[in-house]
Amino acid sequence: MFDMINIFEVFLPQLLGYPNANDPLNGEAAALMMRNxxxxxxxxxxxxxxxxxxxxxxxxxxxxxxxxxxxSVGSYDSGDEDxxxxxxx
Numbered sequence: 001m002f003d004m005i006n007i008f009e010v011f012l013p014q015l016l017g018y019p020n021a022n023d024p025l026n027g028e029a030a031a032l033m034m035r036n037x038x039x040x041x042x043x044x045x046x047x048x049x050x051x052x053x054x055x056x057x058x059x060x061x062x063x064x065x066x067x068x069x070x071x072s073v074g075s076y077d078s079g080d081e082d083x084x085x086x087x088x089x
Contacts, residue, residue: 004061008052016044 024030033040050056 004057005054008057012052013044013048016047 019030019033021030021033029040029043032043
């Protein structure tokens, strides 16, 4: 968990504050940064406030844990199965 907090509190704001617009991963963000730095700064702040807060990280972790629980395979046992395969059709 510490690594995720470090990523959101240090790495992403740094990356978003000083992106390389000449080799963008997100072309739309790079274009906005080159066209209108003020509007780009507003978008970055919105993104950081929405995704890079402790609450957002905690919520994302809670959602991923519930997704893992739902995708668990092989734990279902109804007790009504016919192990010998003699069920009539």
